[in-house]
Amino acid sequence: MKVKVVTRILEANDRIAEENMRRFREAGVYVVNLMGAPGAGKTTLLERTILGLKGSLRIGVIEGDIAGTDDAERINNTGVPVVQINTGGACHLDANMISEVLPDLPLSELDILVIENVGNLVCPAEFRVGEDVKVMLLSVTEGHDKPLKYPLMFRESSVMILNKIDLLKHLDVDMNKIKRDALSLNPSMKIFEVSGKTGEGIDRWTEWLKGQRSQ
Amino acid sequence: MHEASIVLSLLDTLTNRCREEGYSSIESVRIKIGMASGIMPEAIVFAFEAAKQDTIARDAELFIEMVPVGGSCSDCRNDFEVSEAYVVNCPLCGSHSFKIQKGYELDIVEMEVNE
Numbered sequence A: 001m002k003v004k005v006v007t008r009i010l011e012a013n014d015r016i017a018e019e020n021m022r023r024f025r026e027a028g029v030y031v032v033n034l035m036g037a038p039g040a041g042k043t044t045l046l047e048r049t050i051l052g053l054k055g056s057l058r059i060g061v062i063e064g065d066i067a068g069t070d071d072a073e074r075i076n077n078t079g080v081p082v083v084q085i086n087t088g089g090a091c092h093l094d095a096n097m098i099s100e101v102l103p104d105l106p107l108s109e110l111d112i113l114v115i116e117n118v119g120n121l122v123c124p125a126e127f128r129v130g131e132d133v134k135v136m137l138l139s140v141t142e143g144h145d146k147p148l149k150y151p152l153m154f155r156e157s158s159v160m161i162l163n164k165i166d167l168l169k170h171l172d173v174d175m176n177k178i179k180r181d182a183l184s185l186n187p188s189m190k191i192f193e194v195s196g197k198t199g200e201g202i203d204r205w206t207e208w209l210k211g212q213r214s215q
Numbered sequence B: 001m002h003e004a005s006i007v008l009s010l011l012d013t014l015t016n017r018c019r020e021e022g023y024s025s026i027e028s029v030r031i032k033i034g035m036a037s038g039i040m041p042e043a044i045v046f047a048f049e050a051a052k053q054d055t056i057a058r059d060a061e062l063f064i065e066m067v068p069v070g071g072s073c074s075d076c077r078n079d080f081e082v083s084e085a086y087v088v089n090c091p092l093c094g095s096h097s098f099k100i101q102k103g104y105e106l107d108i109v110e111m112e113v114n115e
Helices: A011-027 A043-051 A072-077 A095-104 A150-157 A165-170 A175-185 A201-212 B003-021 B041-051
Strands: A002-008 A030-036 A057-063 A082-086 A113-115 A133-137 A159-163 A190-193 B025-034 B061-067 B070-074 B078-083 B097-100 B106-114
Touching: A002 A011, A002 B003, A011 A030, A011 A095, A011 B003, A030 A043, A030 A201, A043 A057, A043 A113, A043 A159, A043 A201, A057 A072, A057 A095, A057 B061, A072 A082, A072 B070, A082 A095, A095 A165, A133 A150, A150 A175, A159 A175, A175 A190, A190 A201, B003 B025, B003 B041, B025 B041
Parallel strands: A030 A113, A030 A133, A057 A082, A057 A113, A133 A159, A159 A190, B025 B061
Antiparallel strands: A002 B106, B025 B106, B070 B078, B070 B097
């Protein structure tokens, strides 16, 4: 007997993601799924973001890594609540991993929760975790061919942050091409240019985050 | 790389459906994968063969339909299909105003079951 099963393959994940989202809404916390390649500067951006929002918004962090707690320790040093997830090999975070650590975070005392995904420009794009917004970080050192090589990530992310712009003068990278190609894949994409090292441009990103939180 | 997680989610959904409807085993499963989804069909088959063993899909055969990327252009008003995983302009007239309508699928279509 043939049975029609018209649903997304990731329905099981999506269901848990929706439940996570319901818990986030209930707690009144705005959730950012931060994705990008290893070394793009995700943790440094986060440290800058936490610093920039200090005194105005309460932020919490979930750190996703295959192994190790280095990132969680760096976030812990900034004084905000952080939970580390070690995926033990998995190349992305999924909704269930997030669901399991939620009891370890003081959700109702947070305004923003940032979920730093496993460093990877491919797999995390596919898995919803219950976020309000998918933000991708691309460092200009990665090269201007990335949007067309990894189209799914650029299509799925509502925001792209271009990092390491302090290095542009040393590179043969065409940042306008990155923006052009990203926008052709995703015309409504919001783009920020920052330097995690010098702090340049971080204020525009944190102002945007504040605006999202108050909507 | 994430094909194993996708297969586990697929088996989870199918097993739940069978439990709800009282089916005893699955003979075949048909899924659709878009060419732009970033999923490798070979890796899906490999993961499916490994993961199905202890489930009611242990004898199930998996059929994968690959869906090319396609859309429609707002300028020349034609529909198009491409062989690449992405589209930056309409392959017919070069316009940047187009809507992608397919190629990102990751869908279950149907399964064949025994009562």
